[in-house]
Amino acid sequence: MMTTITTRNVVLVICLLGGSMENTSAFQIWGPSRRASQWTSTKRLTTAMFAAADTTGTSSTETAAASKEVKDEASLKFVCDSVYTSEPFPTATPQKILEFFQQPAQRNCMVTAGNQREAEMIETTPNLLEDWRASCRACGATGEPDSSDVVLKVSTGGIKFPGLTLTSNAYVGGKLLEPPTSDSADDYPVYEFLLIKDEQSVTGFKPAVWLFNKLTGADNADGGKKEMPISLTHVTAVQQDGQNMIFQSSTKFTIKVSFPKLLLRLLPVSIEKAEEQGSAAISKALDKDLTNAMKVLREGFLAQ
Numbered sequence: 001m002m003t004t005i006t007t008r009n010v011v012l013v014i015c016l017l018g019g020s021m022e023n024t025s026a027f028q029i030w031g032p033s034r035r036a037s038q039w040t041s042t043k044r045l046t047t048a049m050f051a052a053a054d055t056t057g058t059s060s061t062e063t064a065a066a067s068k069e070v071k072d073e074a075s076l077k078f079v080c081d082s083v084y085t086s087e088p089f090p091t092a093t094p095q096k097i098l099e100f101f102q103q104p105a106q107r108n109c110m111v112t113a114g115n116q117r118e119a120e121m122i123e124t125t126p127n128l129l130e131d132w133r134a135s136c137r138a139c140g141a142t143g144e145p146d147s148s149d150v151v152l153k154v155s156t157g158g159i160k161f162p163g164l165t166l167t168s169n170a171y172v173g174g175k176l177l178e179p180p181t182s183d184s185a186d187d188y189p190v191y192e193f194l195l196i197k198d199e200q201s202v203t204g205f206k207p208a209v210w211l212f213n214k215l216t217g218a219d220n221a222d223g224g225k226k227e228m229p230i231s232l233t234h235v236t237a238v239q240q241d242g243q244n245m246i247f248q249s250s251t252k253f254t255i256k257v258s259f260p261k262l263l264l265r266l267l268p269v270s271i272e273k274a275e276e277q278g279s280a281a282i283s284k285a286l287d288k289d290l291t292n293a294m295k296v297l298r299e300g301f302l303a304q
Contacts, residue, residue: 076257098189129146132149
């Protein structure tokens with residue numbers, strides 16, 4: 001179930017182009033659960049395009065230019081922190097839930113919005129593992145990954161915007177956190193998912209593609225580092241009463257997007273309103289995908 005929305009790219013383009021995420025596929029991003037303490041018009045485009053073009057060099061004034069660049073930047077921050085649950089089902093023991101979570105099909109269901117995306121398990125290379133650990137430190141993840149843990153590449157497919165088509169692959173680390181003992185009636189396993197990195201490609205109307213790449217840093221023309229979202233999710237089972245329980249996905253997603261101040265003229269609303277609308281769009285997309293993932297997960301458990 002990890003963005004979800006996959007990243008800053010989708011949200012920012014939506015804000016600038018005045019679009020909506022109602023029909024957008026989202027890569028899901030989750031956050032800590034209750035037990036986290038224990039165990040994420042052509043003219044206007046063309047004008048902005050040339051106004052914001054990079055003209056900096058590598059002369060002796062590089063330091064001053066870098067300082068000016070910071071002053072000339074604006075930013076937007078989008079936040080989603082939500083909990084999604086399944087319908088109740090008959091109570092099962094922690095061991096039964098653990099055995100269910102250990103099935104690769106159920107793990108993949110959790111990160112693909114209930115099998116609506118494609119997920120491929122890839123090799124956990126030393127570099128990828130180090131990136132995963134760095135992301136864990138950045139967002140306060142519970143589990144410390146090792147080479148036995150799984151990395152999945154999840155594709156969102158083609159997402160269409162006015163003048164653009166975005167294809168995104170998200171690399172998601174998944175670690176199954178087992179309870180200290182399988183005998184406790186309250187300690188259920190937790191599957192922790194973390195966005196490690198993402199890759200996008202965009203095609204379409206050239207000025208819109210240029211603007212997209214400029215805003216999101218996808219062109220990386222200055223060699224700078226792209227800002228990554230904090231994207232953390234925990235999936236577990238929660239007792240409701242002596243007879244029923246639910247599957248629960250807790251999601252936390254935060255991203256700060258920086259871009260040239262000159263491009264503020266393209267925002268159809270204020271920065272505050274854009275942040276509000278972007279955060280609401282993320283929540284709406286996540287609600288659709290994560291609710292379905294919890295539904296399919298429950299169906300899979302009952303079908304055993």
